[in-house]
Amino acid sequence: MTIALFLGPSLPLERAREILDGRYLPPARQGDILRLVREKEVDAIALIDGDDYASGPLVWHKEILCALDRGIPVFGAGALGAIRAAELAPFGMRGFGEVYRLYREGLLEGDDAVAAPFSVEGGRYRRLAEPLVNLLATFVRARERGFVSDEREAALKGAAEGLFYRERSLGKVLERLRADGDIDEEEAAALGEVLESLRVDRLASDAEGLLRHLAQEGPGGPVQVSLPPDWKESHVFRRIVEEERQEVVDDVILTVGDIAAWGALARPEGFDLARRGLNRFLGLELARQRGLVAGDDDVALESTRFRRRMDLVDDEAFRGWMKANHLDDEGFVRLMRDEATLSRLRHWLFVAQRFGTPVQAMADEMRLEGLYEAVSAEAARAYGLFRTLRKDIRQEASELGSRDDFFPSYVAAHALASMDRNFLAWCEEMAIDTGRALSHALIREGLRRSFESLGKEDEEA
Known part of the structure; x- marks a missing residue:
């Protein structure tokens, strides 16, 4: 059984190890308990010391609730641990010691009653x-x-x-x-x-008391959690869970917020990534307000499409991708549920609500990205060629069976990387009029075959 203990200046580490063998960690900061919950390698958590108030945000209440919700007992004593235990005792956190009692009974109120700055020299506080x-x-x-x-x-x-x-x-x-x-x-x-x-x-006596209790009694039975059903449903909780989640990259501890900030500010495509991320967030929020939630079947289908599109069909490759992208199974399901939910939102917007093809939005996006002029010139060249050969192409398509003959080979030759489902479903979800899209597909395929035949004739000549 592994017990993680956040301990700093309350009790010397050598003394603590004499009482209880555990996984001792530095004074806790915001996000530390969430990281332990995601690691799934601890059976209980003991919070004694938090980092100095002036050094950054302290352990947040809801990350403790998150641990309790996962069935991980959380104990508090001494310094910050006593405060959080007094605040969260009604929800299942267990407090020990005199300081905990004073806070629990309201005889102590201010957080500064247990606060003290400290220095670290050679691992000693x-x-x-x-x-x-x-x-x-x-x-x-x-x-x-x-x-x-x-x-x-x-x-x-x-x-x-x-x-x-x-x-x-x-x-x-x-x-x-x-x-x-x-x-x-x-x-x-x-x-x-x-x-x-x-x-x-x-602080020292209360810390020793908690360690002795854990050494003699262990974490005890199952966590008795009393949480309201909607305790996770807040923007603040979701923001903290994502932004303060810690990851180790090349032996450096980073939060996901650090990684996102670097991507936005240091990468050439950072501004576009940040804008698309905001649009994604807005889409998910709209879906939530409209009650559009993807079901398990939608999630499973989205997962299959994603893995095929990213060439992650092999389980080993998929697990490697998950690790590199700091996702566990639950995180991946959440990502795929979001993708499936956005798919349902697009279907609701363009099909159920009959808003039609987002032509203006697409054109404006190309203008903002500086692509409109080049795309319009390409379209003019292509459609000019279509019009020149259109009569012969349609005749040829009719003679060869049209859709049955041309369509499969067109998709095989021209399918985009993003076309991870059947062509008609893809067109519908992207809000592209399927009739015209199919007509253009047939014309392009006919052109391709005509040019191929011309090339063969030239070779034979």
Whole structure:
């Protein structure tokens, strides 16, 4: 059984390994838990430390819910883990320790109560400030043992809470009391010695408690999840899942957002890719609003077409493509469902709603891409030739059986890479009038055969 544990300054790694053997990871950042869920190589997750608040976004609530939804138990204690456990306990996350209890009961509220900057040297984490929960616990112990009065404890607490989290320390608290005139220098020195001797490390003790529980009891039984049925149905969740998903490329950890940004900004075709991606997103959103959802049969058919078009019929080649494109089976099904859904949307737009062929949209796209002038010149040359030979071609087509003879050989000779289904279905989905498309196909095939026969005559002569 593999337990992944996010641990940093709360407890030294050497001490943690003495208690529990697990897969220890650095303090968690947004996307880290999603990556573990996709890897499908952990049986439980323990969140203790998160990265420093100033370094980037912290673990998001819904990525924890995603793990719970997949049946992976998630435990929280100590620092960020205690906060998330208190927030997500109603949904199935399990919290441990005193800090978790304080947050759960509302006795602690601000995230900064467990925050402290840290440095990393040789794989060891060193706190650069003292978390508020540790200072408050130390003041309580001093009062309980008779070293400070209730009033002095309140003054210490107020001074600690008034400091920015990156500046909190016992020395800074005493400086604040001296500056306010509550104690003199001699009293500050004496009180500092007492408090240092009574120092409580609440984060370390809570972290140890969770590790001991996992070492003795394991993750326990199945996750008791209580999630609303529509918890995933938000644009924010889908955005975070995609943008913050982490991948390892040539030993470098990247988010999919990093890869997409590089493609948009560094590739020559980046602007066009970004525009097509936005159009794709808009199409899927319209399909969702119209209730156009592809069924399993549509997905299976789309998958077959895609693999044939990309020359991925062989399973080994397909798996290689999946790995290189950072997709698992679920991700591929999602991609194919989106493709099938867009196909249904096009059918609804051009066939069911009878909007007709998108001639203007196609022409405008060519104008925007700088292709219109060249395409119009090519069309003029081709159609001029069609008109010159049209009578003979149609006669020849009629004599040879027209569609039965010409059409199959035309498709075999001229099928586009994107024509991954039968010709008529492809024309319909692309909103090309099938009657005219078939007529043009026959004419082009007739031209091709005529030119071939002319070439043979020249060779024989």
